[in-house]
Amino acid sequence: MNFQIPQLTLSFYGASFPIILFCVTGIVALLMGVSKNYKSVRASYWLNNSVLVVALLAIIRQYAVTGAASEVFLSGGFVAGRLGYFGQGVIVGIALVVSLLMGEGYMKPKFFRGEIIALFHMVLAGMLTMVATDDLITLFVGLEMASIGIYALIGYVNPTKISQEGAIKYFVLGAVAAAILLFGFAFLYAATGTLRISEISAAVGKISGHPWIELGTILTITGIAFKMALVPFHMWAPDAYEGAPTGLTAFMATAMKTMIMVAAIRIFEGGLDGVHSVWVPVIGFMAAASLLFANIMALAQQSMKRMLAYSSIAHSGYMALAIAAMSGGVGQYSVPSILFYLMAYVIVSLGAFAVIMWLENERCENIIIDDMTGLAKQHPYAAVALAVFMLSLGGMPPTVGFISKLYIFNAALSNNLVGLVVVAAIGSTISLYYYMRIIVRMFMMDASPVLGALIKPTKSLVTTCVVAASVLAILLLGTILPEAALRVAKHSSGEVTGG
Amino acid sequence: MVPVEFYFVLACVMFMLGLFGALFRRNLIMVLMSIELMLNAVNLVFVAAGRATGNVDGQVMVLFVITVAACEAAVGLAMVIALFRKYGTINTDILRLLRG
Numbered sequence: 001m002n003f004q005i006p007q008l009t010l011s012f013y014g015a016s017f018p019i020i021l022f023c024v025t026g027i028v029a030l031l032m033g034v035s036k037n038y039k040s041v042r043a044s045y046w047l048n049n050s051v052l053v054v055a056l057l058a059i060i061r062q063y064a065v066t067g068a069a070s071e072v073f074l075s076g077g078f079v080a081g082r083l084g085y086f087g088q089g090v091i092v093g094i095a096l097v098v099s100l101l102m103g104e105g106y107m108k109p110k111f112f113r114g115e116i117i118a119l120f121h122m123v124l125a126g127m128l129t130m131v132a133t134d135d136l137i138t139l140f141v142g143l144e145m146a147s148i149g150i151y152a153l154i155g156y157v158n159p160t161k162i163s164q165e166g167a168i169k170y171f172v173l174g175a176v177a178a179a180i181l182l183f184g185f186a187f188l189y190a191a192t193g194t195l196r197i198s199e200i201s202a203a204v205g206k207i208s209g210h211p212w213i214e215l216g217t218i219l220t221i222t223g224i225a226f227k228m229a230l231v232p233f234h235m236w237a238p239d240a241y242e243g244a245p246t247g248l249t250a251f252m253a254t255a256m257k258t259m260i261m262v263a264a265i266r267i268f269e270g271g272l273d274g275v276h277s278v279w280v281p282v283i284g285f286m287a288a289a290s291l292l293f294a295n296i297m298a299l300a301q302q303s304m305k306r307m308l309a310y311s312s313i314a315h316s317g318y319m320a321l322a323i324a325a326m327s328g329g330v331g332q333y334s335v336p337s338i339l340f341y342l343m344a345y346v347i348v349s350l351g352a353f354a355v356i357m358w359l360e361n362e363r364c365e366n367i368i369i370d371d372m373t374g375l376a377k378q379h380p381y382a383a384v385a386l387a388v389f390m391l392s393l394g395g396m397p398p399t400v401g402f403i404s405k406l407y408i409f410n411a412a413l414s415n416n417l418v419g420l421v422v423v424a425a426i427g428s429t430i431s432l433y434y435y436m437r438i439i440v441r442m443f444m445m446d447a448s449p450v451l452g453a454l455i456k457p458t459k460s461l462v463t464t465c466v467v468a469a470s471v472l473a474i475l476l477l478g479t480i481l482p483e484a485a486l487r488v489a490k491h492s493s494g495e496v497t498g499g
Numbered sequence: 500m501v502p503v504e505f506y507f508v509l510a511c512v513m514f515m516l517g518l519f520g521a522l523f524r525r526n527l528i529m530v531l532m533s534i535e536l537m538l539n540a541v542n543l544v545f546v547a548a549g550r551a552t553g554n555v556d557g558q559v560m561v562l563f564v565i566t567v568a569a570c571e572a573a574v575g576l577a578m579v580i581a582l583f584r585k586y587g588t589i590n591t592d593i594l595r596l597l598r599g
Contacts, residue, residue, distance in 0.1 A: 144567045179537035190548035239597040
């Protein structure tokens with residue numbers, strides 16, 4: 001029991017500047033929402049986007065100047081390391097793209113309100129906190145800041161019956177997941193006497209086999225699996241993804257996944273590697289179940305968003321496979337492969353959701369797969385872009401989806417998880433059917449006049465730029481640049497793998 | 500002094516009651532109360548473990564858990580009210596727009 005007054009130096013404020021910035025602008029946005037003069041959509045739009053750009057630049061600068069050793073502040077509460085800044089950069093980048101896309105469509109006046117932007121920035125502050133901490137208290141508070149804000153955003157941005165239903169289902173299961181995760185933390189604390197991840201790592205080596213630490217590990221992995229939406233605990237994901245406004249669906253599918261993956265890398269590689277014989281079978285089973293079940297369920301879906309939700313569960317399965325491969329001190333292969341997969345998945349998902357958001361309007365809020373019929377005749381560029389995204393999600397060779405799966409399989413094979421790789425390959429084959437189905441509808445069928453009249457997208461410069469950039473990134477990363485991206489992933493993962 | 504395992508067994512029983520309540524109750528207020536019960540079971544483990552190990556972190560964590568539980572209850576009740584205004588009931592059986 002030693003109490004130290006934490007030394008808040010200037011370098012702490014520099015390192016945690018984005019988090020502080022989002023907390024402050026969250027409050028500013030809330031005040032703007034009730035003020036007479038700054039209530040407008042335009043004011044919120046400019047506040048939000050300029051703050052996101054500033055935060056992104058600050059994070060990139062911090063990432064560039066951070067050395068191989070991470071700096072620890074607030075006795076573990078905040079860790080300024082490359083992995084944390086990598087996660088923060090990806091999350092803020094996603095938030096910027098999603099905000100720009102939200103500013104184009106019919107959702108603009110609904111999303112850019114003071115109270116919504118306040119919630120959005122608080123969510124971002126929570127996410128940035130969670131990816132850059134070594135302390136389970138801070139990690140939990142960050143997770144809950146992000147989750148509670150998201151529950152409210154889903155039900156509140158566009159309060160229809162369907163989004164309120166999605167919000168309530170997500171809320172109940174998310175709260176149960178948080179309680180399970182906390183129960184796991186409580187038993188880890190009871191067994192080791194500390195809540196610092198790095199100290200838990202040192203302690204589990206000495207006392208492995210203790211029943212409390214095994215119970216704590218199992219409960220922790222269950223809570224993480226709930227948040228990652230792995231298969232027995234995935235029930236909330238399709239409902240929440242379909243109910244939420246599409247921009248928020250894109251944000252949840254990418255930013256929440258980045259946050260929880262980085263936290264999972266920290267907990268399992270950085271903290272619980274000593275008891276990997278307990279959690280590897282559990283997460284291996286869940287990865288296999290996700291890969292098979294989610295891909296089979298996606299075959300039967302009609303709604304585009306719901307299909308992408310099941311697809312995102314399957315992609316969580318691939319990343320869980322790499323988490324299982326992290327065990328036993330071979331993290332130097334599998335942690336970079338997770339980060340590379342995350343980058344690829346984020347780029348592809350944002351592109352696909354950008355196309356879907358562009359097709360939506362007030363009369364047609366939930367695009368179904370039949371709406372895609374004959375899209376190539378009316379909007380050939382959009383159809384080609386969507387085809388590239390679908391091929392990449394399915395893992396076809398010239399795209400980044402193929403390379404990223406290759407790295408994951410490679411990492412899993414280097415840890416002798418042959419059975420899981422076979423299951424993943426089978427799941428990947430099943431998934432090709434429903435991705436191809438969309439391509440077939442777009443290019444080989446004529447549109448029915450009723451459906452064609454419903455979707456009349458207008459030209460949008462932002463959407464064009466986002467879609468073009470992500471198509472370019474997919475093809476470049478899939479052919480000539482994967483080495484460069486993998487180097488970034490390796491560089492970022494040095495913080496936990498010690499390389 | 501009561502051995503620390505007794506607190507853990509009590510906490511596990513409370514947690515399981517809360518878990519079953521949260522997953523099988525049909526009334527959303529009861530679901531919210533069950534979630535609170537789960538979080539209180541967590542608090543019990545933290546306090547007991549903190550006392551047993553002589554480490555103050557557990558007690559600090561409890562304060563954070565209480566705060567977060569209050570936020571969760573506030574957002575949850577707001578959602579329940581919004582749902583009641585739309586449907587006139589807070590039974591979970593009405594939530595059947597999203598399936599499959």
